[in-house]
Amino acid sequence: MAARRLEPGRLVIASHNQGKVREIRALLEPFGIEPVSAGDLGLPEPEETGTTFAENALLKAHASAKGANCVALADDSGLCVAALGGAPGVYTADWAERQWFEGAPGRDWYMAMGKVEGRLCELGPHVDRSAYFTCTLALAWPDGHSELFEGQVHGALTWPPRGTLGFGYDPVFVASGFDQTFAELDPAHKHSISHRADAFAKLVKACLDH
Template sequence: MTRRLGGGSLVIATHNEGKLKEISALLGPYGLKCISAGSLGLPEPPETGTTFVENALIKARAAAEASGLAALADDSGLSVDALGGRPGVYTADWAERQWFEGSPGRDWYMAMGKVEGMLQQLGPDTDRSAAFHCVLALAWPDGEHAVYEGQCPGALTWPPRGEMGFGYDPVFVPSTRDGSETFAEIAPSEKHAISHRADAFAKMVADQFGA
């Protein structure tokens, strides 16, 4: 049986207050007080893993060991079948500007264009199947851990459409919903209900707080 979280504090291994707020809303009903690694002054460990699971565990374990509390981390990204699963764990890296491409930051249009360019090089009949993945890793200070994997299958389209998403959302059409709208064209509440993160959280909640 998977070890279960008790009440009390749970460290969310992030320095992003938006992510902390989102996760707090999801876990608040289960008696957990979520605090961010950033608010505790914990450093962000290098994400040296080659899979979503490895990177999520690296972050969760580092936060649990440094804080002495149970910790939750996530790692997510896009995998494209025809590209051998890329960009995968390098999903965000593909959007990083190089020194000659302007000010530091992420250019998601550039990243979407890179994916599209590689698909077009493979020919007009190339399989455009893709999926968003999310891995949630729970870790305790004594080393015990649990992992929950979620995904949202779909296909890529071009050109980008929609203004409501972020990242690769404007080129991703989920297959878990009828229609041809991209993630960036549907209401955020609708997206969150079918997303890879929702799938992973549903599995975690069922395992941790189910009967």
Template sequence: MTRKLDGSKLVIATHNAGKLREISALLAPFGVDCVSAGELGLPEPEETGTTFVENALLKAHAAAKAAGLPALADDSGLSVTALGGRPGVYTADWTERQWFEAEPGKDYKGRDWYLAMGKVEGLLCEKGPDVDRSCRFSCTLAIAWPEGDEAVYEGRVDGTFSWPPRGTMGFGYDPVFVPQGRNQTFAELGLEEKKSMSHRADAFAKLVADQFPDTP
């Protein structure tokens, strides 16, 4: 049986304030008090895993051990069928500009999601006009306890990689992802509609069903 969260304090293994707010809001109805690894001054471990599960567990165990509290981490990304599942766990890495991609006089560091979307489109175009554009967003949520126990919840949403990007309400690869059964990209859908079908919502639903089974 999966170990259950039996206290009110949970470390969210992130230094991203936006992600902390999102996860805190999802867990608030269950009486969980969230604090981020960033607020606790915990270091960010190097993500050396080759799968979403490996990276999520790596981050969760590192935070749990350092804080002496249960910790929740997530790892997510876009996998494109025709590209052999890339960018996958390297989804965020594809946003990083190289020195030769920098604009004159500007720092090349930082994340450029439009650049990343363009890299995917370029690789698909190399395969011809009839290339398979199916893809999926994946999200893995991992909970780890200081004693070494762990639990993993995986969510996904399937769709199509669309070009050019459309919409302004999303982030990351949302402007090029059209979920199955829709004609709009995630960036064109309202926040509540996106949340109801997203990969993160799928993973959280599984977490809640397992960790808080007696909650109405």
């Protein structure tokens, strides 16, 4: 069965992460889509209780679609490290959450990168540093219909962090075939090769290219 077409007009990006919102907005605008973030609309962030990227993406997309009575797009993405059994994976953002003894509440991505590096170092100097970013995009309509798309980009982790152009774990991730981290690449270049771009290309083919 063909995927449901996404018509031009307003679409809610079900995220309060401004870096993620900027990336998705840049990908959507050429198609006549008018993105507005859930944060801008004052929609609450639902608790991500899923155990997979797809479950969390659908949870967020349906919450925003219902809250705004509008088509919503949610992204659940993460870093999967081979030597750590795929961790942090679906808990990628949780690794950045400060505990009560680590300062003011919020996310500290440098701390999160340090946790990953620390665990790799515990495994020895010859540890496998291969990793990949994965992204699941979920489109949800107010009537309950949804579509899912998944993308990945493979590479390896480096240390120390390099670059200031990305967000999250970008400063320690080098995509296969590149020397620069995601945080050192021009954002437009990163957008063209990222896990989000891979998933978005599948969304475009299914829901926009008709």
